[in-house]
Amino acid sequence: MNPQHSLPAAYYRGGTSRAIFFDQKDLPRDREQWNAIFLGSIGSPDPYGRQLDGLGGGISSLSKICVVGESTRPDADVDYTFVSIGVKDSAVDYSSNCGNMSSAVGPFAVDSQLFPVSFQNSGIVTVRIHNTNTGKIIKSTFPVVDGEAAASGEFAIDGVAGTAALVQLEFINPAGSRTGKLFPTGKTIDIFDGIEATCVDAANPCTFVRSVDLGVAGDISPDEISAHPNLLQRLDSIRRQAGVRMGLAQSREMVPPSVPKICLVSSPISNTRALQTQAADNPDILVRAVSVGQPHKAVPITAALALASAAKTETSTVASVMNKEQASNAGITLGHASGNLLVDADFGDGDGLLKSATVFRTARRLFEGRVFWKNIET
CATH class of the missing domain: 3.10.310.10 (Diaminopimelate Epimerase; Chain A, domain 1)
Structure with missing residues (x-):
């Protein structure tokens, strides 16, 4: 028998999705090791489709990973990589971004001090996010209270009970995220x-x-x-x-x-x-x-x-x-x-x-601590 592995992590709701968040500095430098960590933490693959042995929820919108770290670009405050995890299979997909989870990236950056905010600070902040999946910039604007991302507010989104603080997401020059063109086939039909x-x-x-x-x-x-x-x-x-x-x-x-x-x-x-x-x-x-x-x-x-x-x-x-x-x-x-x-x-x-595309969401930190996964190599 082998002991479990663990790493610092947080769990956030972003829009109508949820994901495990990792600070990139806590993950191995060798990205080949990331997949096993993500699969084990989420609880995939699960032939029963429930992911009961991990933090996934058995559907695609609850089987997600976000990695946030220091920015590699001068026009951004943080880098953000989104990872979609298969439920019944062992797919680990880095090919796209998730707009819902993008709404939690700014709050995570503030809460984890990747985007430092004074503990005496309350007001509105804007975090410039570089999404590494698409190479695009997202401006996330939201309130902070006593140096933390605000959770309470009056804004409601359909699909999520109650109200919360509004997060405005502005996707800058979003056309051609993967293909370089708004209409990649050269046609509208x-x-x-x-x-x-x-x-x-x-x-x-x-x-x-x-x-x-x-x-x-x-x-x-x-x-x-x-x-x-x-x-x-x-x-x-x-x-x-x-x-x-x-x-x-x-x-x-x-x-x-x-x-x-x-x-x-x-x-x-x-x-x-x-x-x-x-x-x-x-x-x-x-x-x-x-x-x-x-x-x-x-x-x-x-x-x-x-x-x-x-x-x-x-x-x-x-x-x-x-x-x-x-x-x-x-x-x-x-x-x-x-x-x-x-x-x-x-x-x-x-x-x-x-030029840009805009949407309004809410997000909330659900927990932070350490996430555990079994040694799936044995």
Whole structure:
């Protein structure tokens, strides 16, 4: 028998996700050793799909790792690497960022003193985050109280109970996070398996298809997506073809599980159930997302930002179903499986270049201490 291993760590909720946070200085310099630490801490692979022997929650939004350390760029305060962990398999995926967990990076940087704030300091701070997965900068603005990231506040997000302090995330020049182009295929419409799709790379590569083209309601629930006889398989086929066309992999089999993400979009006007349940705050567009092969309970933030970018391109699948009469200058309201989300994309002064994309979230430190994992080498 062998003793367990342990390292300093923290656990944060960011938006509608949770992740284990590591300070990069506490991890081995040899990154080849990281995967075993991350898998053991999260509790993967787990053939039962519950991750009971670790801190994962059995679904993709709860099977995540964030590594934060000193910045390697002069225009950023910290470096941040996101890692998606498989639930039933041993996949360790560094290929994309997570927008929800990005909202917890600034608070972690403050709480861990990677971004020093005086213990007498209370007010608003902005942490410039360099996401190493995409090479992009994210400005995270949030309140601090007595030198710590504030947890209490009046801002609510759908999918999370209660209210908390607002975290504003501004993704700077998000286009081409992996491919170098907002529309990596060179088109706003591609055809995969006879279905029109829009491939966008803003914050993360994403693919958007209309729900009506696949014969399902736009307000379909995550459980209904899972129970559908072939919807997930059809979406994954489209996603893999899009990944190849976008230049993310040379073959369908080599396309990463986390990107491109794929979403169903539809008009809220054509979905009576959505109008009845969200009558007080009708969205501009409905979206149902699939992430790492699972229907998302809400919507990945990076997918929401990509959607907002596509919505402002008239010939895209997203723009074709958006309720343009209702959309306001404040942004675009997305109706997802757990409620609504306000996002916006700024194309600047008419030069056609995406300057930034903004979203508002909340985050909270849940615990900090040491995380333990077994020696999986034996």
